[in-house]
Amino acid sequence: MAEWIPYERKFGHPADFRVRYRFYTQEEGGRRTLPYQGYRADFAYADDEGEPLTLYMIHPEFEDEQRQVICKNGPVPACGTALMWIIIPERRHDIHRHRIHKGTRGYMMEGPHRTAELEVIEILGLFTNP
Numbered sequence: 001m002a003e004w005i006p007y008e009r010k011f012g013h014p015a016d017f018r019v020r021y022r023f024y025t026q027e028e029g030g031r032r033t034l035p036y037q038g039y040r041a042d043f044a045y046a047d048d049e050g051e052p053l054t055l056y057m058i059h060p061e062f063e064d065e066q067r068q069v070i071c072k073n074g075p076v077p078a079c080g081t082a083l084m085w086i087i088i089p090e091r092r093h094d095i096h097r098h099r100i101h102k103g104t105r106g107y108m109m110e111g112p113h114r115t116a117e118l119e120v121i122e123i124l125g126l127f128t129n130p
Contacts, residue, residue: 004037004071007061007085014125015061015083016092017100019118021108022079030115034075037062041108041115043084045099052112056096057087060108081121089130100126 008014024030035041043058060082062070067081086092100120108116 003073004069006069006071007083008069011085013129016058016086016096016126016129017084017120017124018063018067018122019060019082019084019106020080020121021060021082021116021118023108023116024114029113031110034078036073037070037076039076039108041110044107044109044114046105046107046117053107053109055109056091058096059085059087061085082118083124084120086126086129092126092129097126 023034026032039062040059042055044053044055048054061084062076063081063083064070064077065080069083070076086096100123102120102123104120106118106120107114108118
């Protein structure tokens, strides 16, 4: 399998924001195995009410301990930091710029299942990306 090509190189702009995440264990209702780079989990805001939660196409790109994008194949760490990429640009403008700030909490989701909890720790290109 080829090495991962960072989204910043593919998209030509920085990630929208950075999070600190923790995958739930299988006992907590999480995944049986950790995902690989390229995992296309959806995003849900922790403060949304009701079930099912509204899902947004905001995908993670996992980093190593030095905050470098992980490009090697293999499972990502169970906890760490990830860059977050808003996939639908219109949503960046009409929804997420108003809701995402340092401290915002959310989840990585696979359908209705929460696989990881996360907290926004840094705003990157959210207000400048096209």
